[in-house]
Each structure stands twice: as structure tokens, then as C-alpha cells.
Amino acid sequence: MxxxxxxxxxxxxxxxxxxxxxxxxxxxxxxxxxxxxxxxxxxIVRSANGPAHICAKHACTINMTESWIDSTPSLLINSLLANCSASAFIQ
Incomplete structure (x- = not known):
């Protein structure tokens, strides 16, 4: 982990x-x-774990439990796409 x-x-x-x-x-x-x-x-350094950091920040801002069983939240999709784009430049 x-x-x-x-x-x-x-x-x-x-x-x-x-x-x-x-x-x-x-x-x-x-x-x-x-x-x-x-x-x-x-x-690992925080900058290498962008999607997890974004999810943790989101969890700190909500007042209720969220369930993502049947859908993927846009904040997760966007952070994963950004992370993939950033890692594409690492050789």
C-alpha cells in the first residue's frame, strides 16, 4: 500500500x-x-498520488456518506485522467 x-x-x-x-x-x-x-x-510523495489526494480532500468537505456503487464521480474521473496525462510525460 x-x-x-x-x-x-x-x-x-x-x-x-x-x-x-x-x-x-x-x-x-x-x-x-x-x-x-x-x-x-x-x-510516496503527495504529488505522485494525485487522485488519492483529491479523494481525501473531497471526503473532508462532505457532511454525509457518499456511495459510488453504480456511478463514478466526475472528480475521480478527472483526477485519474489528469494523472494519466501527467505520467505520460515521465520516461
Missing amino acids: ETDSLEVTNIWATRHDSRSVAAPILLEIEELATSFNSFVICH
Whole structure:
């Protein structure tokens, strides 16, 4: 899993000794991840994860739960298209 939160990455690395309020959540994730052959959390820069950043910003602005089961929101389509266009120039 990639995250642009260095704090989450660091807590993951020390989750067994961490006193962070997030540590129990990461321990639960670790338990769920046992069904995979491999599971790693690594840090990436925010600019490399544009669509996820846009989704997180959107989630912080809404006052209710949104469900995208039967449709794809335009903010996600636009951010993915922009991300694909930007990565097309990376060689």
C-alpha cells in the first residue's frame, strides 16, 4: 500500500511498540493483511498520488456518506485522467 503520509508509514514500522492512537488500527490491518502473500506500507510523495489526494480532500468537505456503487464521480474521473496525462510525460 502506498501512502503520502510519512507519519502513517513510520507508525506502521513501529506499530508493535507505538503508543499512537492509530497503532491499534494498524495492528488490525496487519491481521487482515495475513490473507495476502505480502503486504507493505510505503511512503510516496503527495504529488505522485494525485487522485488519492483529491479523494481525501473531497471526503473532508462532505457532511454525509457518499456511495459510488453504480456511478463514478466526475472528480475521480478527472483526477485519474489528469494523472494519466501527467505520467505520460515521465520516461
